[in-house]
Amino acid sequence: MTKTANNYFNLNLATSGLLVVFLLLGLAYIYLVNTSVFLVNERRQNEEAITEIEANLAVEETAYLAKMATIDKALALSFGFVETPKDSNFVYRDRPLSDHNLSFSR
Numbered sequence: 001m002t003k004t005a006n007n008y009f010n011l012n013l014a015t016s017g018l019l020v021v022f023l024l025l026g027l028a029y030i031y032l033v034n035t036s037v038f039l040v041n042e043r044r045q046n047e048e049a050i051t052e053i054e055a056n057l058a059v060e061e062t063a064y065l066a067k068m069a070t071i072d073k074a075l076a077l078s079f080g081f082v083e084t085p086k087d088s089n090f091v092y093r094d095r096p097l098s099d100h101n102l103s104f105s106r
Helices: 003-068 073-078
Strands: none
Touching: none
16 A cells, blocks of 8 residues: 555544544434433423322311311211220330340340
């Protein structure tokens, strides 16, 4: 090969390499812009869904508080609940405090 042909081959190889690099960078740019647009759209949809869920939650809380005001002893007894005896103890300890039977450190 002559020196001129060798220089032309090197120039053609460098031009082809740069063209491939620019093509890859262009495709990467298009992909990243497209992905960011889709993610922004998805974020907007998620924020709208969060707003709707919070509104529904507020409605449910209001309904819960309204129903809570209607619950009384007569209603509970009508559902089968029983009154507790006045002398019943719900919390008690038979063992001294130094007994650690419920401890995991043995």
